Amino acid sequence: MMSACGAPPFEVPSKWIQEQESLKRRLVLEDDFTWTISSPEGLSSPSSGLCGGHKLRYVGGVDLSFSKDDPSVACGALVVVDLESLAVVHADFSLVQLHIPYVPGFLAFREAPVFLELLEKMKQDSHPFYPQLLMVDGNGLLHPRGFGLACHLGVLSNLPTVGIGKNLHHVDGLTQSGVRQLLQAQENCTKDVITLIGNSGRIWGAAMRSTEGSLKPLFISTGHRILLNSAIKVVKMCCKYHVPEPIRQADIRSRAYLRKHSGMGNPIRTMHLL
């Protein structure tokens, strides 16, 4: 029999599921921060930036880019943008070799260690631009077990996090085409954001067209210490283009860093597992 399917089998460690369940108990599903989110556009919210509280200013973004030559070689990027100007005020990179494969539903075990290390470096340096909130390239609650990369990073870093997906991870009956239909429907023509409600009635996140005629929406979901509505506000404020600036810059810069440092003779640091 010809059964030489090239795909190497990979068993999901039960440890992974246990850890997701365990960390999930530490999730905070409400706005848990002292700063305020200045209103998106024209819409003035009464409590925004009035009494004594400081504003959200430094928004972080993380992303990972891979070498086309060696898929195990990647560059993780942590950038921080100033919310007022959307200018990058900090960028750091980590060239690593990954030993854990990408498994749908377990993205965090592959990518989170890289980002946690970059965050830790900033924290130990008492960096003035340490992010107040982190935008993650991947989902939060919009996940088979309600605990995607954004939740995982949020709990382990104790930072408010927002998950941004560019493709929908099908869950609870939600489908890409179904969501697009809703966004195109006449009733919703005026709206640029729709809530993602699954067959069970549960709210998983939101789909938003960040650019005028974009057919592909962004999938926003809560990571940690922030409400969906607050997350949507922040994402809107960050969208200069289709993809919010913190993540877009992390993507662009990690790719550039990889190109420049992927030539031979460069020390690739191996991540030590937790």
Next chain:
DNA sequence: GCGACAG
């Protein structure tokens, strides 16, 4: 059994 499956 078959398809779906963030990055």
Next chain:
DNA sequence: ATCTTGTCGC
């Protein structure tokens, strides 16, 4: 994620 050129437009 990555493989990929030109093209249309400000």
